[in-house]
Amino acid sequence: MTARQVVVIGGGLAGVTAAIGLREAGFDVTLLEARPRLGGAASSFARGDLTIDNGQHVFLRCCTSYQELLARLGVSDLVTMQERFDVTVLSPHGRARLRRTALPGPLHMGRALTGYRLLPLAERLKVARAALALRSLDPADPAIDGVPLGAWLASKGQSERARRVLWDLFIVSALNIRGDEASLALSATVIQMALLGKKDAADIGVAAAPLGDLHGRAAADLLGTLGAQIRLATKAAAVERLPGGGFRIGLTGSGTGQQDADGAWPAADGPALLADGVVLAVPPGQAARLAGAAGLEGAGRWADLGASPIVNVHVVYDRQVTSLPFAAAVDSPVQWVFDKTRPAGLAAGQYLAVSLSAADTYVDIPAASLRQQFLPALERIFPAAAGARVTDFFVTRERRATFRQAPGIGALRPGTATAVPGFVLAGAWTDTGWPDTMEGAVRSGQRAAEELTRWLASQPAPSGAGRPEAATARTGAPS
Ligand SMILES: Cc1cc2nc3c(=O)[nH]c(=O)nc-3n(C[C@H](O)[C@H](O)[C@H](O)COP(=O)(O)OP(=O)(O)OC[C@H]3O[C@@H](n4cnc5c(N)ncnc54)[C@H](O)[C@@H]3O)c2cc1C
Known part of the structure; x- marks a missing residue:
């Protein structure tokens, strides 16, 4: 029997996952990136x-x-996961440690919060009350979709200081938007799932190898093996x-894989693909x-x-x-900083990456100005940096890193x-119930593969006549 042809457009984590699922369901899959x-x-x-x-x-x-995807790709050993949620928060005025206990959630965070000395004690207790109020919200309730987090927190007695040195620590990095401007619904999702959920839910994992090895190369290997x-x-x-x-997918692409001087991917018309089903897994602007x-x-x-x-x-x-x-850092332009020495393959010295979310005010600042601002800021939180020589300094900018996770976004x-x-x-960016994250992708x-599998299974078996030709046959690609 001829297998159905499926084209997946977009080779990010969403498209890769869909392609694996559809290939495992027995379809002929072409993944376009x-x-x-x-x-x-x-x-x-x-x-x-x-x-x-x-x-x-x-x-x-x-x-x-x-993590299931990492396991399927055979790269679980290329990430490290802390045994227990444990974040050191640095500030020019001292440091604090947010570490969960072994108590069941949400009690597991109690000691971390009460001991958080970057916030006055009375404020810490108010944070606990606001967190419990947040816990009782229903993130799926359309009424909270339109509410900004900052206004809601203020109505729960959260001072400017509490919002900046505690709530922002997690919300800005999780939702990639200034804390006060974040969607209350998505904030509630993050806090409920991660910090107030099961005791180990917020334990932090990072890649111990380059992301390109973890996702790109491993995905290409597995998909190739699957055919x-x-x-x-x-x-x-x-x-x-x-x-x-069925569908006809028109293509452009030079096949060289070289960006032009404007950063665009050069276009050259190619033959079309025909497919019984399509997964569109590209960012929202292109998808629209x-x-x-x-x-x-x-x-x-x-x-x-x-x-x-x-x-x-x-x-x-x-x-x-x-x-x-x-x-993490507060009272500093540094938000979070990561030791990238090993994953990047640096043999001597130390390589730090400062991650700046909601970076609207930084994205157009020249590297030289960022250097002037961030080297002293790093010295204030890592005094040993003052005696070290900087051997390289550069900046990466992702202008469209995530969609804007602001009030009203759920309806879109x-x-x-x-x-x-x-x-x-x-x-x-689709309605996953999750913020714009690798997990959401x-x-x-997974859902796209399930949905398309279900739909294709409900269709009459292809007779061979009048149905789309094999995508591969039209392109001459090897099968
Ligand atoms: C700097 C940065 C830091 C981040 N930090 C985190 C983090 O700490 N934790 C976390 O969970 N998430 C983080 N994210 C978000 C996370 O990376 C994304 O949510 C996730 O990778 C999105 O995957 P996706 O498959 O939905 O989309 P994408 O990764 O955007 O994939 C879409 C793909 O479609 C391709 N494409 C577009 N148009 C076409 C077309 N016409 N034809 C063919 N292909 C096309 C694109 O080239 C792209 O490869 C971060 C993102 C960035 C940029």
């Missing part, structure tokens, strides 16, 4: 002898689907519904265009999800300046299935 590598927003590049991540990524123990077609540096330019059923052209009404609204930047400031020292694997996130049969959506890919 505009860039010359898989992995999407979580990737790496070479800088001299080092391998640099485009931006620091962390995950929590409650990110179960992401999926991967077409890199190939962009879907249009998706068209065919009158007799492709789905709109495929006749999906209302897709234009997805562009309203907007974008929020993340900037990483990378500093290589000639010696070790901290023994912490990572730390579409589900997996669409009004077009056989045409499903995936991506961390993987969950969306």
Whole structure:
């Protein structure tokens, strides 16, 4: 029997997950990726002898689907997970340690909060009361979707200081938006799931290898082994519904995988692909265009999800300046800082990456100015840095790192299935119930594979006549 043809557009974590699921369900899968590598927003590049991540990524123990993907890719040993949630918070005025106990959630965070000396004691108790109030919210309630976190916290007695030195620590990095401007619904999701959920839910995991190895290379290996077609540096330019059923996907792509001087992927018309089903796993702006052209009404609204930047400031020292694997900072422009020495492959000295979320005010600042600001800031939290020589300094900027996780955003996130049969959506921006994260991306890919599998199974078996030709046959790619 001829297997059904499925095209997955977009090779980020969502598309990769969908492609694996669909191939395992027995479909002929072609995965299209505009860039010359898989992995999407979580990737790496070479800088001299080092391998640099485009931006620091962390995950929590409650990110179960992401960890399932890592296991399926055979790379679970390339991440490290702390045994117990433990965050050192640095400030020019001292430091605090937020460490969970072995008590069941939410009691496991009690001691960390009451001992958080960067906030006056009376304020810590108020934080506990607000956290319990947040715990009782229903994130799916449309009434809270439109409420900004800052206003809600203020109404619960949370001072400016409490919002900046405690709530922002987790919300700004989790939602990539200024804490006061964050969606209350998504904030409640994060706090309930991670900090007030099961006791081990917030234990932090980081990659011990470059993200490119963890996601891109491992995904290409597995999909190749499973027999999926991967077409890199190939962009879907249009998706068209065919009158007799199925889809025609128009392609552009040079096949060289080289960006032009403006950072765009060069286009050259290529042969079209035909498919019985399509997973659209690209960011919301591109998805709106492709789905709109495929006749999906209302897709234009997805562009309203907007974008929020993340900037990483990378500093290589000639010696070790901290023994912490990572730390958060308050009363400092540094938000979170990570020791990247080992994952990047640095043989001597120490490589720190400062991760700046909600980086609207940094994204257009020249590297020289950021250097002037961040080297002294790092010296204030790591005094040993004052005696160290900086051997390299550079900045990575992801202007559209996530969608803007602001009030009202829940109503804009579409589900997996669409009004077009056989045409499903995936991506961390779709309605996963999660913020724009690797976990959300993987969950969306799993759902997309399930939805398309279910729909294709409900269709009459292909007769061979009048159905779309094999995608591979039209392109001449090996099967
Ligand atoms: C700097 C940074 C830091 C982050 N930190 C964290 C973190 O700490 N923890 C966390 O969980 N998440 C983090 N995220 C978010 C996380 O990376 C994303 O949520 C996730 O990777 C999104 O995956 P995706 O598959 O939905 O989308 P993407 O990764 O955006 O994948 C979409 C893919 O589609 C491709 N594409 C676009 N148009 C076309 C087309 N027409 N044809 C073919 N291909 C196309 C793109 O090239 C891209 O590869 C961070 C993101 C960034 C940028």
